[in-house]
Amino acid sequence: MDPLTKICADQYVVMRLPSDNCKLVELKVDSSVSLGKFGAFNVNDILGYPLGTKFEICYDEDTAAEPIPTSGKFKNKIPIGRIRVLDDSTLIEEEKLNNFDSSENNQDLINMGSDIQKLTSDEIEELKKQSVSGNEIISKIIESHGNFHKKTVYSQEKYLKRKKQKFDKIFTVDYLSSSALLQYLIDKSDIQRIMDMSQESLGMLLNLANVRSNGTYLCMDETGGLLVYFLLERMFGGLNDSTDTGKIVVLHENEHPNLDLLKFSNYSEKFINEHVITVSLLEFFEPPTMEEVEQRFAPLKKEQLYELKSGKKNTYYRKLKWYHNQLEIMKVTNEIEYDALIVASTLQLTSLIPKLGEKVHGSRPIVCYSQFKETLLELSHQLYSDLRFLAPTIFETRCRPYQSIRGRLHPVMTMRGGGGYLMWCQRVLPASEPEVTNNIEVRQEEEGESSNDITKKQKLTV
Numbered sequence: 001m002d003p004l005t006k007i008c009a010d011q012y013v014v015m016r017l018p019s020d021n022c023k024l025v026e027l028k029v030d031s032s033v034s035l036g037k038f039g040a041f042n043v044n045d046i047l048g049y050p051l052g053t054k055f056e057i058c059y060d061e062d063t064a065a066e067p068i069p070t071s072g073k074f075k076n077k078i079p080i081g082r083i084r085v086l087d088d089s090t091l092i093e094e095e096k097l098n099n100f101d102s103s104e105n106n107q108d109l110i111n112m113g114s115d116i117q118k119l120t121s122d123e124i125e126e127l128k129k130q131s132v133s134g135n136e137i138i139s140k141i142i143e144s145h146g147n148f149h150k151k152t153v154y155s156q157e158k159y160l161k162r163k164k165q166k167f168d169k170i171f172t173v174d175y176l177s178s179s180a181l182l183q184y185l186i187d188k189s190d191i192q193r194i195m196d197m198s199q200e201s202l203g204m205l206l207n208l209a210n211v212r213s214n215g216t217y218l219c220m221d222e223t224g225g226l227l228v229y230f231l232l233e234r235m236f237g238g239l240n241d242s243t244d245t246g247k248i249v250v251l252h253e254n255e256h257p258n259l260d261l262l263k264f265s266n267y268s269e270k271f272i273n274e275h276v277i278t279v280s281l282l283e284f285f286e287p288p289t290m291e292e293v294e295q296r297f298a299p300l301k302k303e304q305l306y307e308l309k310s311g312k313k314n315t316y317y318r319k320l321k322w323y324h325n326q327l328e329i330m331k332v333t334n335e336i337e338y339d340a341l342i343v344a345s346t347l348q349l350t351s352l353i354p355k356l357g358e359k360v361h362g363s364r365p366i367v368c369y370s371q372f373k374e375t376l377l378e379l380s381h382q383l384y385s386d387l388r389f390l391a392p393t394i395f396e397t398r399c400r401p402y403q404s405i406r407g408r409l410h411p412v413m414t415m416r417g418g419g420g421y422l423m424w425c426q427r428v429l430p431a432s433e434p435e436v437t438n439n440i441e442v443r444q445e446e447e448g449e450s451s452n453d454i455t456k457k458q459k460l461t462v
Contacts, residue, residue, distance in 0.1 A: 003175075004237075010026070013174065029043065052172065052173070056170045137167045138163045142160075177238075200419060205369060208424045216246065217248050218359060220250070221344055228276060259276070350378055366389065372421070390428045393423070395424065
């Protein structure tokens with residue numbers, strides 16, 4: 001099955017709950033998933049359906065009420081329900097909830113608090129224990145509401161939306177794209193981890209860097225692998241079996257790279273190792289030489305390898321892996337000219353970018369992201385005086401979201417601030433300056449005359 005269009009096993013997906021929250025889930029075969037107060041279900045029941053399908057958790061007498069272990073405030077028993085795929089008939093049932101009388105205004109509406117609701121909370125809990133569907137519970141709540149028909153259409157829709165978020169058991173399974181992962185981290189308020197990035201700033205970064213398939217890119221990523229996830233998705237489209245030969249060389253300042261967010265991607269470990277190469281800054285600026293590598297390790301011939309015992313063979317293969325890694329580092333530092341330089345780092349960019357820019361091919365972009373404008377201003381002022389970098393420009397992205405309900409189209413009055421800043425410039429290879437020579441010497445070479453003859457001619461002219 002295609003993991004880009006179908007729900008597959010051993011795949012990370014994002015589940016959108018009735019409360020408008022999201023949950024990242026790895027779909028393991030023969031396992032169950034708990035959605036808290038909304039219920040639980042078996043993973044095998046949703047495999048094979050198209051991504052984006054809506055499911056409802058249903059409970060009846062035939063449902064296996066075997067609880068799954070939970071924690072937190074939902075540590076009580078959560079039975080595993082069966083899954084029902086929502087179709088057109090279900091959508092018709094949801095439309096019936098809207099068929100109630102309404103008022104043109106709220107002047108007859110009297111606020112009586114909880115007294116206006118005849119259905120008590122104990123009765124609602126009893127309905128939930130009887131495994132009544134969410135639509136039936138909401139319908140009974142509306143019928144027992146004394147002033148629901150006195151509300152306006154807009155007030156009824158808001159009331160209905162609140163009740164659906166509370167009692168519905170419908171969830172949607174979507175593909176975990178890089179944008180969905182970014183939005184999930186933003187909703188979790190994990191802003192510092194992703195350096196205050198936004199979807200608009202990352203979209204502009206990919207366009208300014210001209211990221212495409214079969215490209216080779218030099219990158220610094222301090223967002224835990226989110227930027228590399230965006231690059232991989234732009235280059236390979238989420239396919240593990242892509243035939244493209246693009247590579248991403250990721251520089252890091254620590255002993256080991258931090259690409260933890262790549263575990264949520266649907267790329268295999270083999271695919272990531274083929275297309276993502278990690279190199280420390282120290283090794284990048286001072287790469288090992290072939291003599292130094294061969295002094296520490298030299299590959300054996302097949303006849304010599306067969307003579308080794310099993311313990312020494314394991315040690316040999318570990319050293320062989322290190323040997324190939326050193327050869328790869330020598331290749332990416334000496335032989336490759338990169339198609340773009342993409343940096344999202346908190347290091348001092350004024351000293352870092354000129355050194356890294358030397359590895360970028362001519363007429364290729366350099367894009368730097370920072371959450372602070374002053375950092376990029378200092379960098380752009382320095383690059384203005386360097387002939388190797390053309391037209392450094394700073395961009396800021398702000399995109400106001402709009403409410404797109406029919407008849408009520410207007411910008412949303414609250415929006416997330418920030419989003420970071422981008423600095424873009426073009427890497428150029430300046431031509432060598434022409435040699436400045438004396439005009440008299442040039443005329444001598446052209447006409448073959450001596451300096452005395454030229455002086456005589458000047459005197460006669462005067």
